[in-house]
Amino acid sequence: MKVSNPVLSTFITDDRGIDLDKTFDCGQAFRFEKTEDGSFEGVALGKYLKIRQQDKKLYFYHTSEEDFNTIWKAYFDLDTDYDEIKRNFECDIHLELAADFARGIRILKQDPFEALISFIISANNNIPRIKKIINLLCQSFGKEIIVENKSFYTFPTANELADITIKDLEVIRAGFRAKYIIDAVQNVYSGEVNLDALNDMDYIAAKEELLKIKGVGEKVADCILLFGVGKYEAFPKDVWIKRIMNTCYGDCEHARFGKYAGIAQQYLFYYARYNN
DNA sequence: CCCCAGGTCGTCA
DNA sequence: TGACGACATGGG
Numbered sequence: 602m603k604v605s606n607p608v609l610s611t612f613i614t615d616d617r618g619i620d621l622d623k624t625f626d627c628g629q630a631f632r633f634e635k636t637e638d639g640s641f642e643g644v645a646l647g648k649y650l651k652i653r654q655q656d657k658k659l660y661f662y663h664t665s666e667e668d669f670n671t672i673w674k675a676y677f678d679l680d681t682d683y684d685e686i687k688r689n690f691e692c693d694i695h696l697e698l699a700a701d702f703a704r705g706i707r708i709l710k711q712d713p714f715e716a717l718i719s720f721i722i723s724a725n726n727n728i729p730r731i732k733k734i735i736n737l738l739c740q741s742f743g744k745e746i747i748v749e750n751k752s753f754y755t756f757p758t759a760n761e762l763a764d765i766t767i768k769d770l771e772v773i774r775a776g777f778r779a780k781y782i783i784d785a786v787q788n789v790y791s792g793e794v795n796l797d798a799l800n801d802m803d804y805i806a807a808k809e810e811l812l813k814i815k816g817v818g819e820k821v822a823d824c825i826l827l828f829g830v831g832k833y834e835a836f837p838k839d840v841w842i843k844r845i846m847n848t849c850y851g852d853c854e855h856a857r858f859g860k861y862a863g864i865a866q867q868y869l870f871y872y873a874r875y876n877n
Numbered sequence: 878c879c880c881c882a883g884g885t886c887g888t889c890a
Numbered sequence: 891t892g893a894c895g896a897c898a899t900g901g902g
Contacts (some may be wrong), residue, residue, distance in 0.1 A: 628883060720883080727882040730900065776898025781885085818885045839883040870883075880902085890893090 612661040612669045617679050620705020621654040624677075627871045629828045630709050631719055631732045632739075633755070643788070644753050646672055646712050649746045663748055678707045678831075686861050691877045695849045696858070696865055699872035706867055709828060713758040713796040714789060716829025717814070720821045727821045737773040759789040781816025788814050799830045807832065827863040836862040 625641055633643035639818035640653035640662070650673065659677075661669055687704070690696040698703065718738070723731050725867045739754035742761055746753045763786065770779040788794040794814060799807040807830065812820040819838065828834035836855050838846070846855065858865040 638889060696880080721885095723882095724884040725882060725897075726884085726899085727901080733900090773897065777885095777896090778898080778901095816885065824883075837883070841883070874883095882899100882901095884897105886896085888894090888896105 602695070607680070608663055610663075612660075612664060612666050614659050614669065614679075616654055616657050616659045618683060618705060619654070619659070619677060619707050620680070621652065623660075623703060623871065624709065627703070627706050627867060628728060629824075629867065630711060630875075631728070631735050642748075642753075644675060644743075644746060644755055645709075645715075647744075647755050648672060649748050651748075675710050678710055679843055681707075683707065686864055689859060689861055690865055690868070695855070696869065700865075701869040702875070703791050703868040706871060708831070708833065708864060708867060710758075710831045712756065713799065713825065713829040716761055716825045717785055717789070717796065717811070717817070718756075718782055718875045720824040720828075721785060721814075721816045722775060722778055723824070724778060724816065724818075724821060726778075734773050734775050738775075759786050759863050762786045763790045768788040778816060781814070784815040785817070796829075797824070804832050804834050808835075823863075827866075833861045833863045834859075836866050839870070841870055842866060845869050845873050 621641060622635075625635070630645070633641045634646065635641055636651075638653070640651055642649070642651040644650070648664070648668065650664055652673075653662070661673060664673070687700050690700045719731070719735055722734050722762070726734075735756075736754075739756055742757035742765065743754035746755065755835040765783070767779050767783060770782060773779075775782060789796060794810055794861040799810060802810065804826065807826055808822050811817050811825055812819075816826070821837075823835040823837035827837060830874070836842075836858070855862050855866075
């Protein structure tokens with residue numbers, strides 16, 4: 602199945618302080634790859650995008666101003682003032698250090714279903730293999746987009762995955778996570794879990810909803826809420842964060858980070874991974 | 878053949 | 891509740 606190549610034009614805008622390298626390299630998204638010329642390309646929200654950062658500007662290739670306004674501006678969270686948020690973190694010495702180090706990272710607002718499946722796959726797994734499995738999933742069940750003679754694939758929707766079986770999933774080599782993917786697809790497809798409704802629910806209720814799905818625990822639910830729903834208060838506690846919280850704060854109390862705890866988490870995570 | 882990887886599940890006290 | 895092993899797979 603193929604979809605046509607989108608309008609070929611370049612859109613340029615102010616970078617608003619984003620750091621593209623850090624944003625794509627901090628483990629929140631798995632489907633953009635850096636190319637030889639230093640740009641990133643990939644597929645998100647059903648659309649192909651090539652993007653490059655230079656001289657405080659963002660260059661969007663193979664897209665249109667309309668797509669920028671309706672899709673990419675929100676995806677890259679460009680209307681949020683991260684320096685303003687960062688000021689909330691100055692009271693904490695560890696966090697202030699991490700925030701400076703990780704400055705420019707933005708929380709991508711990804712497709713909720715893609716986040717759901719991706720972070721189910723992330724459980725007890727390493728990032729290179731997470732990417733490999735997700736790519737296989739997209740190649741096997743997504744729609745092909747051809748750009749400059751290269752093939753890219755959309756992330757399959759719950760609808761497109763509705764009929765797959767454990768057997769069908771063997772090709773993606775997801776291991777014990779395959780059954781969780783099936784359960785997630787069924788829950789979303791049947792409407793038992795309504796991902797689109799999460800945005801309007803409060804954090805607690807939204808999390809409870811996600812925890813209905815097998816393979817979704819505390820940490821994965823928080824990743825989905827942070828990266829797929831835009832709930833900044835979600836605070837995923839992975840092994841890196843637990844390590845930091847234990848050494849710097851005594852226990853896992855993160856309430857002190859407030860309603861932007863998730864952004865603090867991302868700074869700490871990036872900082873921890875690169876200084877260890 | 879060992880250990881580990883952005884955890885979660887099922888089980889047993 | 892809280893601890894603990896199992897879990898698929900691939901890389902080091």
